[in-house]
Amino acid sequence: MKFxxxxxxxxxxARAGLITTxxxxxETPIFMPVGTVGSVKAVxxxxxxxxxxxxxxxxxxxxxxxxxxIDILERAGGLHRFNGWKKPILTDSGGFQVFSLSANRKLKxxxxxxxxxxxxSKHLFTPEGVVDIQRSIGADIMxxxxxxxxxxxxxxxAKKSLGLTTRWLxxxxxxxxxxxxxxxxxxxxxxxxxxxxxxDLRRESAKTVADLGADGNAIGGLAVGEPAEVMYDMxxxxxxxxxxxxxxxLMGVGTPAxxxxxxxxxxxxxxxxxxxxxxxxxxxxxxxxxxxxxxxxWADDFSPxxxxxxxxxxxxxxxAYVRHLFAAQEILGMQIASIHNLAFYLWLVGEARKHIxxxxxxxxxxxxxxxxxRRL
Amino acid sequence: MKFxxxxxxxxxxARAGLITTxxxxxETPIFMPVGTVGSVKAVxxxxxxxxxxxxxxxxxxxxxxxxxxIDILERAGGLHRFNGWKKPILTDSGGFQVFSLSANRKLKxxxxxxxxxxxxSKHLFTPEGVVDIQRSIGADIMxxxxxxxxxxxxxxxAKKSLGLTTRWLxxxxxxxxxxxxxxxxxxxxxxxxxxxxxxDLRRESAKTVADLGADGNAIGGLAVGEPAEVMYDMxxxxxxxxxxxxxxxLMGVGTPAxxxxxxxxxxxxxxxxxxxxxxxxxxxxxxxxxxxxxxxxWADDFSPxxxxxxxxxxxxxxxAYVRHLFAAQEILGMQIASIHNLAFYLWLVGEARKHIxxxxxxxxxxxxxxxxxRRL
Ligand SMILES: [Zn+2]
Ligand SMILES: [Zn+2]
Numbered sequence: 001m002k003f004x005x006x007x008x009x010x011x012x013x014a015r016a017g018l019i020t021t022x023x024x025x026x027e028t029p030i031f032m033p034v035g036t037v038g039s040v041k042a043v044x045x046x047x048x049x050x051x052x053x054x055x056x057x058x059x060x061x062x063x064x065x066x067x068x069x070i071d072i073l074e075r076a077g078g079l080h081r082f083n084g085w086k087k088p089i090l091t092d093s094g095g096f097q098v099f100s101l102s103a104n105r106k107l108k109x110x111x112x113x114x115x116x117x118x119x120x121s122k123h124l125f126t127p128e129g130v131v132d133i134q135r136s137i138g139a140d141i142m143x144x145x146x147x148x149x150x151x152x153x154x155x156x157x158a159k160k161s162l163g164l165t166t167r168w169l170x171x172x173x174x175x176x177x178x179x180x181x182x183x184x185x186x187x188x189x190x191x192x193x194x195x196x197x198x199x200d201l202r203r204e205s206a207k208t209v210a211d212l213g214a215d216g217n218a219i220g221g222l223a224v225g226e227p228a229e230v231m232y233d234m235x236x237x238x239x240x241x242x243x244x245x246x247x248x249x250l251m252g253v254g255t256p257a258x259x260x261x262x263x264x265x266x267x268x269x270x271x272x273x274x275x276x277x278x279x280x281x282x283x284x285x286x287x288x289x290x291x292x293x294x295x296x297x298w299a300d301d302f303s304p305x306x307x308x309x310x311x312x313x314x315x316x317x318x319x320a321y322v323r324h325l326f327a328a329q330e331i332l333g334m335q336i337a338s339i340h341n342l343a344f345y346l347w348l349v350g351e352a353r354k355h356i357x358x359x360x361x362x363x364x365x366x367x368x369x370x371x372x373x374r375r376l
Numbered sequence: 377m378k379f380x381x382x383x384x385x386x387x388x389x390a391r392a393g394l395i396t397t398x399x400x401x402x403e404t405p406i407f408m409p410v411g412t413v414g415s416v417k418a419v420x421x422x423x424x425x426x427x428x429x430x431x432x433x434x435x436x437x438x439x440x441x442x443x444x445x446i447d448i449l450e451r452a453g454g455l456h457r458f459n460g461w462k463k464p465i466l467t468d469s470g471g472f473q474v475f476s477l478s479a480n481r482k483l484k485x486x487x488x489x490x491x492x493x494x495x496x497s498k499h500l501f502t503p504e505g506v507v508d509i510q511r512s513i514g515a516d517i518m519x520x521x522x523x524x525x526x527x528x529x530x531x532x533x534a535k536k537s538l539g540l541t542t543r544w545l546x547x548x549x550x551x552x553x554x555x556x557x558x559x560x561x562x563x564x565x566x567x568x569x570x571x572x573x574x575x576d577l578r579r580e581s582a583k584t585v586a587d588l589g590a591d592g593n594a595i596g597g598l599a600v601g602e603p604a605e606v607m608y609d610m611x612x613x614x615x616x617x618x619x620x621x622x623x624x625x626l627m628g629v630g631t632p633a634x635x636x637x638x639x640x641x642x643x644x645x646x647x648x649x650x651x652x653x654x655x656x657x658x659x660x661x662x663x664x665x666x667x668x669x670x671x672x673x674w675a676d677d678f679s680p681x682x683x684x685x686x687x688x689x690x691x692x693x694x695x696a697y698v699r700h701l702f703a704a705q706e707i708l709g710m711q712i713a714s715i716h717n718l719a720f721y722l723w724l725v726g727e728a729r730k731h732i733x734x735x736x737x738x739x740x741x742x743x744x745x746x747x748x749x750r751r752l
Contacts, residue, residue, distance in 0.1 A: 038700065042707040045692065068675065068700040076678050076696060084692050299444065302452050316421065316460055320452060324414065324444040331418040331707060 001141065001188040001215040003247045011362040013239060013266035016353050019216075019247055021140040022185035023080065023088040026055045028247060028268040029352055031259065031345040032090060034276065037063045038083040041276050042331070042338045045084050051311045052342040053350075056088040056140070058271050061133055062097030065123075066116050070136045078138025078183045090271075091139035092251070093130045093192075096148050096220075107147065107164070127172035131189070135182040143218060143251075144172045146192045151225030158196035165194045166208055173212055188215035190249060196221060197230050199237045206241035216247040219267070223253045232261055239266040256285050256348055256372040260365050263352050270349075275341035280334040282326040285344050289374030291319070293337065298323035305336070311343035348372075377517065377564040377591040379623045387738040389615060389642035392729050395592075395623055397516040398561035399456065399464040402431045404623060404644040405728055407635065407721040408466060410652065413439045414459040417652050418707070418714040421460050427687045428718040429726075432464040432516075434647050437509055438473030441499075442492050446512045454514025454559045466647075467515035468627070469506045469568075472524050472596075483523065483540070503548035507565070511558040519594060519627075520548045522568045527601030534572035541570045542584055549588055564591040566625060572597060573606050575613045582617035592623040595643070599629045608637055615642040632661050632724055632748035636741050639728050646725075651717035656710040658702040661720050665750030667695070669713065674699035681712070687719035724748075 007016040019026040033040045033048065035057045040048055048054045059079055064070075068082070076082035079089055095112060098105050102114035111126035125133075127145045134142035146165040149158060169191050176189040191209040195201030209217050219238050222231045235250065242248050249269035250262050259270055275285065282293040286306050291298070298319040305322055306314040313336045325333030348368075355361040383392040395402040409416045409424065411433045416424055424430045435455055440446075444458070452458035455465055471488060474481050478490035487502035501509075503521045510518035522541040525534060545567050552565040567585040571577030585593050595614050598607045611626065618624050625645035626638050635646055651661065658669040662682050667674070674695040681698055682690040689712045701709030724744075731737040 037704045037706060038697070039704075039706045039708040042711070044689075044708065044711065046688070063704075067704050068696070072676060072696065072700070075676055076694075081678070082694070082697055082700075084694075084697070300448060300451055302457070312422070313420075318452075318458070318460075320444070320448065321414070321458055321460070324448070324458075328413045328415075328439075328443050330413060330415045331710065332415040332420065334707065335418070335420065335711070 001186060003216065003245065005245055007357050008244075009356050009361045010359060012264045014263050014352070014356045014361045014365075015244075015266055015268060016356040017247060017268055021088045023086065023140050024055075026088060027353060029263045029349045030055055030269050031349045032056050032058050032269060032271040033342050034058045034060070034271055034273045035083070035085070036060045037067055038079055040338070040342070042280065042334045043276075043342065047339055048085070048342070049087070051313070051339055053346050054087070054342065056090060057085060059089055059091045059137060059139065060097060061091045061094035061130060061137065062101065064091070064137055065094060065133055066118055070133055073138070074136050078136075080138055088140040089138070090141040091134045091137050091143065093134070093143040093145040094125050095145050096252070098125060099148060109164070109167075111145070127168040128175040131172055131175040131179065135179060135187060138183050139187060140185070141188045141190060141216065142176070144169050144189065144191045146194055146220055148194065148221045148224065149196055151197065151222075153196050155198055158198055158201055162194050162201050162205055165192070166205070169208070169212075190214055190216045190218045192218040192220040192251070193238050193242070194221045197226050197234060199234070202234050202237045203241060206238045210241055210243055214246070216249060216269075217242045218249040218251055220251045222250065223258070228258065228261075231258075232265060235262060235265045235267060256345070257369045259345070259348060260352065260369050260372075263349070264362070264365055275345050276338045279337035279341040282333070282337065284337055285341050285372065286376070287344070287347075287368070288371060289376040290372075291376045293319070293322050293326045293333070295323070305340060309340065309344070310347035311339055313339050377562060379592065379621065381621055383733050384620075385732050385737045386735065388640045390639050390728070390732045390737045390741075391620075391642055391644060392732040393623060393644055397464045399462065399516050400431075402464060403729060405639045405725045406431055406645050407725045408432050408434050408645060408647040409718050410434045410436070410647055410649045411459070411461070412436045413443055414455055416714070416718070418656065418711045419652075419718065423715055424461070424718070425463070427689070427715055429722050430463070430718065432466060433461060435465055435467045435513060435515065436473060437467045437470035437506060437513065438477065440467070440513055441470060441509055442494055446509055449514070450512050454512075456514055464516040465514070466517040467510045467513050467519065469510070469519040469521040470501050471521050472628070474501060475524060485540070485543075487521070503544040504551040507548055507551040507555065511555060511563060514559050515563060516561070517564045517566060517592065518552070520545050520565065520567045522570055522596055524570070524597045524600065525572055527573065527598075529572050531574055534574055534577055538570050538577050538581055541568070542581070545584065545588075566590055566592045566594045568594040568596040568627070569614050569618070570597045573602050573610060575610070578610050578613045579617060582614045586618055590622070592625060592645075593618045594625040594627055596627045598626065599634070604634065607634075608641060611638060611641045611643060632721070633745045635721070635724060636728065636745050636748075639725070640738070640741055651721050652714045655713035655717040658709070658713065660713055661717050661748065662752070663720070663723075663744070664747060665752040666748075667752045669695070669698050669702045669709070671699070681716060685716065685720070686723035687715055689715050
């Protein structure tokens with residue numbers, strides 16, 4: 001994996017860059033749709049490619065490990081062969097889901113013990129093990145196993161937790177360096193900065209992470225309950241330390257406004273389930289504001305979903321029709337909303353990139369943040 | 377609406393024809409995907425058109441009348457404008473759903489009283505009223521209101537029921553002749569043959585229907601619990617009487633084998649929820665037999681869904697991946713199965729048509745019936 005920094009904004013820390021992987025290029029800043037179990041929910045791979053113009057998608061290691069299982073993925077020749085997605089894939093380490101989904105999880109020095117949320121079976125994720133698992137999944141970018149405490153964790157807990165995360169990082173990194181790409185293409189490994197909402201812990205973690213010299217670096221443990229302003233502060237603290245010549249990935253963020261604020265602060269990659277999950281509940285993000293398609297006000301609005309929207313569904317379907325689909329609980333409503341929201345997120349980061357390259361990112365961003373947070 | 381009979385098989389009653397509507401042509405024999413509330417479940421309109429190659433779809437009057445409601449459909453300019461489907465639409469009369477879905481329904485001479493299955497509100501469908509409703513929906517082909525008794529109804533009930541259906545038919549036909557296309561294009565009205573499993577009642581009903589001189593004629597009340605052989609017998613009895621120069625529509629049928637048997641007996645149009653409903657449960661119909669995608673046997677079968685299948689999903693996705701999607705209850709599984717099954721049904725009637733035109737339908741059909749009923 002290579003990263004070329006193409007431009008940095010004069011009036012902010014926003015950057016435009018180009019990541020090159022063995023599965024193709026990624027223009028940054030980029031948003032990565034989440035394909036939990038190897039499928040971005042309610043969206044065909046062809047639509048992801050042609051209508052949404054996704055350049056990279058995520059897979060969740062926890063979910064893929066449980067279903068279809070690593071054996072099946074290995075025999076398929078990796079996730080790309082299994083699901084037919086030919087562009088880059090990033091996998092998380094599974095740690096976050098162990099804490100949010102599984103029962104009876106137990107954190108020990110050796111790793112995270114947990115029970116499957118599906119059948120209750122017992123499993124252990126170690127820093128080394130999740131490198132092996134992600135190699136078998138065939139991710140172009142793999143993530144380190146970390147502990148991700150809540151956004152309201154106290155200082156003592158945060159400090160102790162960061163200690164564990166750092167020891168796990170050294171172990172994972174060692175395994176990474178001792179092993180090779182599982183399927184003939186290279187696989188990068190991103191360490192993750194933790195430290196909750198404490199600037200000194202974040203700095204300490206960012207230094208450890210930066211010193212590794214990995215192909216890219218991630219910021220985890222944000223958007224987990226802390227105020228948005230605190231999140232932005234932490235991003236600033238961390239990005240002062242993370243090297244400028246490597247991509248920076250802010251994990252699990254966020255709303256369109258969060259995305260723009262993160263880009264302004266020098267973040268290059270983001271992912272979030274919000275466009276798909278909220279979409280399935282009828283919430284559409286647009287360049288003009290947020291629409292709740294369950295609202296009766298759209299029932300007789302026969303104008304296009306979004307006249308100037310970035311994907312064909314925006315002009316093909318009307319607000320009234322999409323509102324009707326949600327009222328009648330039709331699957332097609334979820335399909336349309338998912339395509340629309342993802343296409344909008346990809347459009348948003350694409351526009352950000354254009355404005356960074358054009359040199360007027362800051363002015364554009366200030367207007368957009370106000371627009372995308374309106375309620376229509 | 378016009379119908380041109382293009383060929384009749386020498387060795388059976390199978391026919392190839394061409395229906396021309398103001399929304400375009402329909403080559404027969406044809407299968408019509410069911411778009412209950414104005415959406416073929418889990419399928420985009422673009423996919424219906426380009427991947428499935430549907431030539432006409434169905435809307436259910438009962439569902440559309442309740443949601444989004446006739447007022448909204450009128451203000452949209454009809455269902456075509458509302459859902460973006462530009463080719464022909466056929467609507468049923470709503471009678472079948474009144475009996476199968478609604479509570480407290482009551483049949484009177486004037487019409488069918490019922491309560492909405494959604495909110496319990498009271499409604500009345502009359503033969504005249506459902507003409508008006510279907511005119512407002514904007515169907516290219518509208519259906520008469522009828523009673524559809526169970527496949528095991530006794531003779532006395534069947535005879536009495538046919539009497540009511542016939543009186544309703546005369547009233548509906550009168551309203552149809554007194555009114556005009558709601559949106560500037562012509563709307564046909566098909567009467568429906570009833571009479572349960574009793575040949576003399578079916579003959580009597582077919583004569584009444586044939587005498588009307590409608591643009592096309594339908595056979596209802598089959599595939600509602602009676603043995604398949606009895607259904608085939610009734611089709612034969614009725615098609616001896618229904619005019620050969622008008623299309624014959626067999627309502628709500630059926631499996632791929634049912635479709636082929638009906639075509640052999642001179643049926644031109646069919647509809648069924650089976651490809652979509654069974655598809656959403658993981659059942660795939662193919663030219664080589666039936667696959668249950670929930671079955672563990674597909675878990676490590678990395679071959680295409682159907683190597684020689686009629687739509688892109690057949691080659692893009694593997695059996696193992698689709699099996700995984702059903703195991704993980706991913707929406708994409710339902711989307712893939714729905715496209716596959718509908719594309720297969722459209723392929724099947726298209727092949728039937730080719731073989732009718734080529735003169736070897738009967739031999740082809742005997743091979744196919746055996747193939748499509750296998751379990752893979
Ligand atoms: Zn998120
Ligand atoms: Zn059916």
